[in-house]
Amino acid sequence: MHKRIPSGALSRVTLALACSLAATPLAAQDPAAIPGVAVPPMSAADLVTLPRLGAPAVDATGNRTVYSVTVTDPETLKRTPQHYLLDLTKAGAAPVALNLPIRASDLAFGADGQLYFLSSEHLDPVAPQRTRLWRVTLAQDGAVGTPQVVAEPPYAEIAGFKLAPNGTAIALWGEVPRACPTFGCADAKPRHLPGPGTGRIYDAKDGFVRHWDRWATPGMHNRIFTFPLKNGVAQGEGVPADGIDPATGITADTPTLPFGGAEELAFTPDGSALYFTARVSNAAEPTSTNLDIYASKRDGAPPTLVTPENAATDTTPVISPEGRHLAWLAMDRPTYEADRLSIRLLDLFTGKSRNLTEKIDLSFASLAWEADGQGLIATAQKVLDTPAFRIDIATGKVTELNLMAGNEAHIANLVPLPGGGALFTRDSLGQPAELFLSDGMGQAHPLSDVATTRVGQMANIITRRFSFAGANGDTVWGQITRLADQTGPIPAILYIHGGPQGSFNDAWSNRWNPRVVASQGYAVISVDFHGSTGYGQAFTDAIREDWGGKPLEDLQKGLAAALTLDPQIDGERACAMGASYGGYMVNWIAGQWPDRFDCLVQHDGIFDNRSFYYATEELWFPRWDFGGSYEQARETYEKWNPANHVAKWKTPMLVVTGQLDFRVPYTQGLQSFTALQERGIPSQLLVFPDENHWVLGAKNSLQWHQTVFAWLNRWLKQADPE
Numbered sequence: 001m002h003k004r005i006p007s008g009a010l011s012r013v014t015l016a017l018a019c020s021l022a023a024t025p026l027a028a029q030d031p032a033a034i035p036g037v038a039v040p041p042m043s044a045a046d047l048v049t050l051p052r053l054g055a056p057a058v059d060a061t062g063n064r065t066v067y068s069v070t071v072t073d074p075e076t077l078k079r080t081p082q083h084y085l086l087d088l089t090k091a092g093a094a095p096v097a098l099n100l101p102i103r104a105s106d107l108a109f110g111a112d113g114q115l116y117f118l119s120s121e122h123l124d125p126v127a128p129q130r131t132r133l134w135r136v137t138l139a140q141d142g143a144v145g146t147p148q149v150v151a152e153p154p155y156a157e158i159a160g161f162k163l164a165p166n167g168t169a170i171a172l173w174g175e176v177p178r179a180c181p182t183f184g185c186a187d188a189k190p191r192h193l194p195g196p197g198t199g200r201i202y203d204a205k206d207g208f209v210r211h212w213d214r215w216a217t218p219g220m221h222n223r224i225f226t227f228p229l230k231n232g233v234a235q236g237e238g239v240p241a242d243g244i245d246p247a248t249g250i251t252a253d254t255p256t257l258p259f260g261g262a263e264e265l266a267f268t269p270d271g272s273a274l275y276f277t278a279r280v281s282n283a284a285e286p287t288s289t290n291l292d293i294y295a296s297k298r299d300g301a302p303p304t305l306v307t308p309e310n311a312a313t314d315t316t317p318v319i320s321p322e323g324r325h326l327a328w329l330a331m332d333r334p335t336y337e338a339d340r341l342s343i344r345l346l347d348l349f350t351g352k353s354r355n356l357t358e359k360i361d362l363s364f365a366s367l368a369w370e371a372d373g374q375g376l377i378a379t380a381q382k383v384l385d386t387p388a389f390r391i392d393i394a395t396g397k398v399t400e401l402n403l404m405a406g407n408e409a410h411i412a413n414l415v416p417l418p419g420g421g422a423l424f425t426r427d428s429l430g431q432p433a434e435l436f437l438s439d440g441m442g443q444a445h446p447l448s449d450v451a452t453t454r455v456g457q458m459a460n461i462i463t464r465r466f467s468f469a470g471a472n473g474d475t476v477w478g479q480i481t482r483l484a485d486q487t488g489p490i491p492a493i494l495y496i497h498g499g500p501q502g503s504f505n506d507a508w509s510n511r512w513n514p515r516v517v518a519s520q521g522y523a524v525i526s527v528d529f530h531g532s533t534g535y536g537q538a539f540t541d542a543i544r545e546d547w548g549g550k551p552l553e554d555l556q557k558g559l560a561a562a563l564t565l566d567p568q569i570d571g572e573r574a575c576a577m578g579a580s581y582g583g584y585m586v587n588w589i590a591g592q593w594p595d596r597f598d599c600l601v602q603h604d605g606i607f608d609n610r611s612f613y614y615a616t617e618e619l620w621f622p623r624w625d626f627g628g629s630y631e632q633a634r635e636t637y638e639k640w641n642p643a644n645h646v647a648k649w650k651t652p653m654l655v656v657t658g659q660l661d662f663r664v665p666y667t668q669g670l671q672s673f674t675a676l677q678e679r680g681i682p683s684q685l686l687v688f689p690d691e692n693h694w695v696l697g698a699k700n701s702l703q704w705h706q707t708v709f710a711w712l713n714r715w716l717k718q719a720d721p722e
Contacts, residue, residue, distance in 0.1 A: 034459075034521040036487035041459035041519030044705030048698050049074050052510065053425060053433040053450045054081075055413040059109040060165075062371075062417040063089050064138075066098070066107050066115060067435060069450050077698035083107060085142045086447060088423070088437060095448065096142030102134070106160060106262075110135065111167030112232060116150065118158060123147065131158045133172065135232050151227065151234035155184030159222070160255070162262050163229075164271030169298065170234055171241070171265055171274055173224045175217075178251050181244045181300075182237035183225040192218045207285030211617050212258040213660040213692030222253040224265065224276055226298045241274055241294075243302040250303060254278035256291060256315075263366075266317045266326075273297050275306065275317040275326060286619045289337050291315050293328055306346070312339060316366070320373040324349055325393065327356075327376055329364055335620040338501030340537040343367065343376060343391055356396045361536045362389070371418040377401075377441075379411055381534035384465060384477060384506045386410045388424070390441065403436070403444045410507035423447075427508035429463050429481055430515055431455060460484040461515050463506070468561040471530055471550035474539070478558045479504065480566055481514040482523040488568030491575075491716040493517055494559055494597070495526040498580030500551065500625075501540050503532045511694060511701070512579060520709055522716070523569040527558030545627045547581075548588045548640040555585070556593065573716045577601030577708070579656075580664065580693065584642065587672060590653065591645025599715035601708055603656040604664045604693055607671040608643040615665045646675045652682040652721075654711040656704065658691035682722075684711065 034041065054068040069082045083104065084095040102121040110116050114135045122132070123146075132152040137145035151158065151172060159174040177188045192200045202209045206218045225238030243249020255264040256279045264277035274296045279285065291313045294303035307314040312331040319326055326346040331339035340363040346353040357364070362380040369376055376391045387408040388401045403411060409428035416422050420440050427433040432451040438444035446452075462484040470476030482490055495514060497504045504514065504526040514524040528535070530550035531543025543551060563571040576597050578586050583605020590600060606612045613622050613630040626640075627633040638644060653676055657669030666687065676683035686707050688700050695704045715721050 034483065034486055036485045037459050037483050037521075038485070039457070039459040041483060041521075042455070042516050043519070044516060044702055044709065045074065046454075046458065047510070047513055047516045047705070048072060048077065048702050050432055050454065051450045053435065053448065055425070056415060056423055056435060057108045058088075058415050058417065058423055059113060060111055062419060063087065064109070065423060065435075066109070066138075067095075067448070068105075068107060072698055077702065079698060081105060085138060086435075087140070088417075088447075098138070098142055099144055100136065100147070101144075102147060104134070108161070108163060110163050110232075111165060114138070114232065116161065116163060118161070119147075130154075133158055133161055133170075133234070148232060150229075150232060153183040153238070155186055155188065156180075160262055162265040162267065164267040165269050166271050168229055168271040169226055169267065170229050171224050171226050171267070172234070172238065173222060173255060173265075175220050176223045176225075177219050178221055178223070178242075178246050179219065181240065190217050190220065192216075205283045207281045207283060208617055210662045212662055213658075214662075221251065221281060222255060222257055222260075224254055224274070224296075226274055226296070239298055239300045241276060241296040241298075241303060242278070244300040245302070248302045250278060250280060250294070251282070252278035252280045254294075263316050266319045268319055269321065269323045275319065276303075277315045277317065286617060287335065287623065289313050289331070289335050289620050293317050293326075312336070313341075314344075318367050318369055318376075320369050321371060322373050325373070327367060327369070327393075329367055330355075336624045337618075337621060338499070338533070338540055339363075340540075341365065343378065345393060354396075356391055356393065357398060359396075360398050362398070363533065363537065363540075364389075366412070366414060368414060368416050370416050371420070377414060377416050377422065379414060381503060381505065383534055384479065384503065384528070385534075386412070386505065386507065388414055388422070401441050403438050403441065405443050410505060428506050429479070429504075429508065430461050432508045459519060461518055463514075464565070466561060466565055468557055470554040470557050474530070474542075476528060476530070476554050476558060477535070478525060478527040478562060479506070479514075480523060480525050480562050480569070481518045482566075482569075483518055483521070486521065486568075489570035489573070490521065490523045490568050491573040491712075492559070492563070492569050492571055493522045493524045493712070494555065494574065494576040495524050496555065496576065496578030496582035496585045497526065497528075497532070498578065498582045499533070500529075500531045500543050500547070500581035500584075501533055502581075503528050503534050505534070516705070520712070522712065523562075523566065525559060525562040525569075527555050529554035529558070544625055545633075545636050546640075547584070547625065548592065551585065552588065552592060555589075573598060575599040575601065575712055575716060577603075578605070579603035580605065583664070586653070587642035588640070588645075590651055591642055591648045594648050594650050597651050598721075599711060600651050600653040601656070601711060602653055602669075602672060604658065604661055605668065605672070606642070606664055607668045607675070609637040609641040610643075611671070612664065612668060613637065615667065617662050643671070643675075646679070649675060649679055649681060652715060654684045654686065654708065656686045656688075656695075656707075658688045658693065658695065660690065660692040663693045 049072040052070040056065045056067040083098040086095045087093040104117040106118045116135045133150040134147045136147045162171045224241040227234035266275045293306040296303040311334040317328045329341040333339045343356040364378040364380045385408045390399045414424040422438045425433040435448040436444040464480045583602045586602040657666040673685040
């Protein structure tokens with residue numbers, strides 16, 4: 001399975017790009033403070049203000065692409081999108097900036113060759129402020145015509161859209177009361193606010209009370225409505241894909257909340273039918289991972305359930321170019337959110353379906369058809385990389401594509417082109433995403449320079465992959481990231497990923513970024529412990545009911561292996577840090593490995609398994625990972641409960657939490673901080689009132705990094721920390 005990476009050995013050394021540059025990065029750490037480093041390293045301000053590439057959109061001919069770049073003002077930290085047009089038929093063509101007269105998002109080409117987008121702005125400054133769908137003509141030289149309104153529903157905000165391939169229809173979605181037969185109603189009233197006071201009332205039959213970072217509004221759902229398109233304008237008030245009559249249709253969120261989008265919708269080539277992913281809303285919703293695919297004929301009738309036999313997740317429907325086959329991603333085990341995603345194929349003519357990748361131990365993350373309909377192109381994690389694969393629909397043969405000649409790192413946003421090539425983004429631990437083009441699914445070449453030049457002027461990093469014998473003697477992989485020219489001794493940071501079914505992967509991150517931490521003069525060591533993804537489903541499953549067992553053993557052995565591999569790393573000066581499950585593990589380490597680290601950073605981590613279970617919103621998660629509800633599996637919850645080992649806590653800890661985090665509610669962080677205070681352990685608490693399970697705001701991100709770096713510096717670089 002892992003032919004390119006030999007087991008039990010160092011696989012390769014990955015260097016970040018070094019270029020001759022003109023731009024000057026923002027002020028970074030003084031290189032004089034880091035032995036051997038003569039070039040300014042990346043700072044937190046650099047990370048926050050680096051331009052960020054979005055997903056590309058390609059026209060029907062495959063000749064043109066548009067993409068967006070988010071830029072951040074270094075003074076105000078305000079973020080603004082910039083959009084570019086690129087001719088894919090001309091080698092070396094330069095991107096052309098699009099001068100759109102209003103702020104735009106969600107850019108997509110229509111069958112008419114025009115560019116469609118969403119905007120809450122208007123050409124008329126006195127027009128009511130709401131999100132509208134627009135279209136605009138684009139000349140070959142990037143000249144922009146006058147935007148035309150495609151749709152402007154008066155009573156609901158448009159959250160997204162999907163165009164039919166032949167341009168005859170469009171699907172809009174947004175939050176609309178289930179009782180509304182059209183896209184919004186003038187008299188819609190939230191039924192959870194009965195008055196006369198401000199109290200909100202919820203019924204157990206409604207499903208989620210709160211989810212991710214917001215309270216639910218009973219009766220309000222993410223809903224899709226389809227519209228005919230005539231001369232580029234949506235006609236009528238919209239036909240609900242979930243059925244006009246709630247009694248015979250479905251009550252569901254589609255796209256699914258909070259992260260679903262256009263990838264969960266697919267029109268047939270002629271636009272006559274729409275396939276979509278939906279999560280049915282009812283009392284079982286907080287305990288179920290049953291996403292299903294439905295088909296709507298766009299007539300307001302109840303949609304047809306396409307996946308009735310599977311009580312687990314079915315998602316990401318894609319229709320073949322000729323309209324015969326429906327493919328999608330599916331899990332096998334209900335209530336398990338990290339089960340393997342295999343590729344299913346349904347012949348819409350015969351009704352026969354099959355699992356194309358049943359015998360392949362890969363979990364696919366994206367799915368797209370080749371232009372000729374003979375195969376599918378998908379991505380999947382594979383030992384720290386995320387390469388692309390071709391799946392032949394006739395034989396089920398899976399072929400790994402070497403789009404980056406064995407250096408895939410993280411490939412995403414892949415769009416197969418009519419000529420047989422592909423457009424995609426690629427990023428790595430050392431490099432943010434850039435746009436690449438592959439001719440004939442061969443070696444790709446870069447098309448953009450969104451951040452490469454700027455990053456190249458910063459001090460280079462080196463990432464070293466390594467493997468070792470972890471728990472049960474299984475092969476476990478890790479990575480060491482540090483400044484390439486730094487000389488030792490280098491303090492160590494043990495980086496612990498979340499999930500827990502996840503991986504730091506060889507990928508760029510705008511939040512937990514190893515490069516920016518290493519640029520402060522540390523060696524960042526990450527270990528893909530048992531439970532991580534990209535090593536086969538059995539390895540991912542191994543963490544179930546063993547949260548503090550094999551993963552901790554892997555981290556202990558992985559840290560020791562890294563220190564042996566790189567003698568410049570100073571293992572006597574070390575801190576551990578992690579978020580989500582990584583934050584849980586930090587709390588667990590505080591009681592199980594209390595003498596190892598000089599400091600800890602715990603972000604949104606579970607402190608008490610019992611109170612967490614009764615406060616979180618997606619109950620399927622703890623029920624699967626701990627073997628049942630708290631009452632059913634009390635012994636397992638308590639076996640791995642950090643709160644039971646507070647008496648052994650002694651390591652200084654920084655605790656970070658967001659008040660809008662409903663996955664691991666902020667009270668878990670308060671409990672950790674209380675335990676630290678009671679024992680007189682040096683500690684700090686950083687609370688973000690406006691952040692959820694992640695830190696997303698530019699200013700908040702900068703504050704997060706400054707606080708974390710100050711904490712690490714206090715315990716790893718000061719002679720006498722206080």
